[in-house]
Amino acid sequence: MKRFLIIVGGLAVLAAGLGPALHTYWSRHWGPDINEAALAYDIGDYETAMDNYLPFAEGGTEKKNLVAMFNVALMYEKGQGVTQNYDEAEMWFTRAAELGNVESQNRLGHAYEYGDWGTENFDRALLWYGMAADQGDVSAQGSLARMYLNSTKGDTLSKAVRWLQKAVDGRDAFSEAALAYLYETGNGVPHDQERAFTLYTRAAKQSVPFAQNKLANIYRAGVLAPQDYKLAYRYFTFAAEQKETAAQISLASMYARGEGMPRDLVKAYMWLSVADGLKNKSAKAPLMNVMQRMSSEQIAKGDALVEKCLKKTLMRC
Incomplete structure (x- = not known):
């Protein structure tokens, strides 16, 4: 029995070591297989993954072909199994996006919005996010709303509100926080504090730090909800740990x-x-005020806590 286990264990180790070679053998002798491509990618055998994805990317317009196009584009973008080439990545993302692949539409939107490939293009970003949003993709709807909110071109607020409403219907947390702020300020929508409170609560429970901070302020002040320092402390802490x-x-x-x-x-x-170190100018004056009330021993203890807290990336400070 012991000998059998040793043999089986040895075979498992051998198979793991030969994984890339076995994947290459499969693709060359049995033809491309999209599942084999995914398996090869997962173990880091990117050349075999590309060998299996590429024929599908070049060979049709079915769902599996669009998936292959997206993955080929991603591998060109990252330089996995091929030389990194943003032009090739853009071409494959565009081909898949034009055929309706939502993931590629979102990737193109992000790339043009933030200039990931060297050039920002507001109108192209809107185009691709819009195509994904029209297919009901909640992430794209939120991205489209964000772009309209940040735009200085004409009257875009009404468009932002429309897409925020759609994204909120899909329970996009960041859109809930953004729409809550509009209701709180009466900007583009009727002034509605109770609606703002509801949306802040939903977004805060999904770990959006801006919403957690807003909700904490509501509980601290006792406005729209009974004053509750424990809840205020809890939500301030959640947000603080996320660098708010x-x-x-x-x-x-x-x-x-x-x-x-x-x-x-x-x-x-x-x-x-910590807030001062994160460049919030509003922290400087209260920090000086607190320091004036502390002994040198307390300040030394505080400095040690700061160092410890930063090492834990602000969690459970």
Whole structure:
């Protein structure tokens, strides 16, 4: 029995080591296989993956062909199994996108919005996001809304609101936070604090730091909901751990004032120092104020906490 286990274990190790070679043998002797392409990609055998994807990318307009086009484009973009080539990547993404592949449409939208391949193009980004959004893709609807919100070209707010509403219907968390802010300020939609509170709550529960900070402020002030320092502390903390500097400053203020907890100047100093390090100019004055109330020992302890907190990437500070 022991000998059998040793033999089986040895074969497993051998198979793992020969994985790329076996994939290459399969593709050359049995023809391209899109599932084999995915398996080869997963183990890092990118050349075999490309050998299997490329015939499908070149050979039709069915769903599997579009998937292959997208993956060929992605591999050209990343330089996996081929020499990195943004022009080839763009060509394959475009071919798949024109045939209705949502993933390629979103990738093109992002690339043109942020200039991933060297050139930003607002109108092309809108075009591709729009094609994906028209197919009901929630991510594209949110991206389209964001672009219209940030645009300075004409009256785009009404378009932003329309796409935000669609994305919110699909439960896109960042769109919920953005639409909540419009309802809070009455910008482009009727002023509706209760609707804003509902949307902030939904987005906060999906870990959107801006919404968590907004919700924390609501509970801290006792506006739209009964004052609840524990909930305010919880949501400020969630947002602060995600580098939301406004939440870090507010959390520090709660520690410094002892709101719903014992006063803790060291923790206040820690969060203000973190916010200051993240270039929030509003942290400087309260940080100086807290330091004036601390002993040298407390400041040293606060500095140690900052270092420890940063090493943990702000989690559970």
